[in-house]
Amino acid sequence: MQTKILRINPITPQISKIRQASKIIKSGNLVAFPTETVYGLGANALDPKSIKKIFEVKGRPSDNPLIIHISDVADLGMLVVHIPDTAYKLIDKFWPGPLTLVLKKSKIVPKITTGGMNTVAVRMPENKIAQILIRESGVPIAAPSANISGRPSPTTSEHVLDDLSGKISMIIDGGKTKIGIESTIVDLSKKNPMLLRPGSVTLEQLQDVIGKITIHPILQERKTKLVHRSPGMKYRHYSPNAKIILIEGSKDKANDKILHLLAQFKKQGKKVGVMSTENFVYDSDVTIFIGSNFDVIAANLFKTFREFDARKVDIVLACGINRKGLGLGIMNRLGKAAYKKIKV
Ligand code: TXA
Ligand code: MG
Numbered sequence: 001m002q003t004k005i006l007r008i009n010p011i012t013p014q015i016s017k018i019r020q021a022s023k024i025i026k027s028g029n030l031v032a033f034p035t036e037t038v039y040g041l042g043a044n045a046l047d048p049k050s051i052k053k054i055f056e057v058k059g060r061p062s063d064n065p066l067i068i069h070i071s072d073v074a075d076l077g078m079l080v081v082h083i084p085d086t087a088y089k090l091i092d093k094f095w096p097g098p099l100t101l102v103l104k105k106s107k108i109v110p111k112i113t114t115g116g117m118n119t120v121a122v123r124m125p126e127n128k129i130a131q132i133l134i135r136e137s138g139v140p141i142a143a144p145s146a147n148i149s150g151r152p153s154p155t156t157s158e159h160v161l162d163d164l165s166g167k168i169s170m171i172i173d174g175g176k177t178k179i180g181i182e183s184t185i186v187d188l189s190k191k192n193p194m195l196l197r198p199g200s201v202t203l204e205q206l207q208d209v210i211g212k213i214t215i216h217p218i219l220q221e222r223k224t225k226l227v228h229r230s231p232g233m234k235y236r237h238y239s240p241n242a243k244i245i246l247i248e249g250s251k252d253k254a255n256d257k258i259l260h261l262l263a264q265f266k267k268q269g270k271k272v273g274v275m276s277t278e279n280f281v282y283d284s285d286v287t288i289f290i291g292s293n294f295d296v297i298a299a300n301l302f303k304t305f306r307e308f309d310a311r312k313v314d315i316v317l318a319c320g321i322n323r324k325g326l327g328l329g330i331m332n333r334l335g336k337a338a339y340k341k342i343k344v
Helices: 015-025 050-058 073-079 085-094 128-137 157-164 202-212 252-265 294-310 327-338
Strands: 004-007 032-033 040-044 065-067 097-103 119-123 172-173 186-187 194-197 243-248 272-276 286-289 315-319 337-343
Touching: 004 015, 004 243, 015 032, 015 040, 015 128, 015 172, 032 157, 040 050, 040 272, 073 119, 085 097, 085 202, 097 327, 157 172, 157 294, 243 252, 243 327, 252 272, 272 294, 286 294, 294 327, 327 337
Parallel strands: 004 172, 032 172, 065 119, 097 186, 243 315, 243 337, 272 286, 272 315
Antiparallel strands: 032 040, 097 119, 186 194
């Protein structure tokens, strides 16, 4: 199959052009499209045959549920059986935007879409192209990140093409995604709200709106029997081929450790990369300064993983950042990608 690339101006998207993509969704096929977080791989959320294609193309385990994207808050009602007050409060504040809510699913949502669960994850993206695509398709669109399962999420159409060229009908190229890490996920299907995945809607912002919210034990690196509340958590993720070593501690100590490991691995003949949040010069084979501000780090993170792979490094040394605000989401992705974590 030839993958068609449809270039759309993200600021003034041409509706007539996007209709070409909607036709593909309506005919039961797949379209990759930009959202404000990462690129998604979309299909009609209510059609099991279309959804099956998503799992096949990504090589995604069938028990890992998908997020359903809507363009109008009114469409939430048909996907879930009940909308609690906490959901209304969060929707009011953060939709459209990078926040996904998990609620009890209604009968029209096929089990294949939710990986067999009786809950469903829903979000309303802010990106205009995504909104028009959903609206013009006339159906809610299920979309995981548009990467091969286990690879870093795509933040440009080129990343999607690298992973899925020839496997899907169309990619809408709407430029680089604004945020760069996936949406925050909050489970509201039980009595106590629980944060399942941190993102750019931060824990602090959620607490401001709904008060108490439990953090899933896995996010705190604690052993738990609650894995079933978000199946995606148990899979290794976001991983580049290079082995990432994540070093956490005070700036000085972490930097000393990087210098020490760098020398050690070079002696072993390894090709070593450093991913740095300080504009330091290292004697590494590849050094990528990812930014020092959290918004910039998030926007560059997955692209940087892919760049280390393209430059074929064996090992990447990366230092941790503070877990406040967006830092929690960034550290979650770094932690999931890491082959080893060292505290200094
Ligand atoms: O920003 C995003 O959320 C992007 C864009 C494309 O919208 N999408 C995305 O989808 O990151 P994906 O499939 O890569 O990640 C979805 C995560 C998985 O970890 C999955 O386990 C979790 O959401 N999830 C989906 N449905 C769930 C449910 N009913 N209960 C708990 N977790 C769920
Ligand atoms: Mg994903």
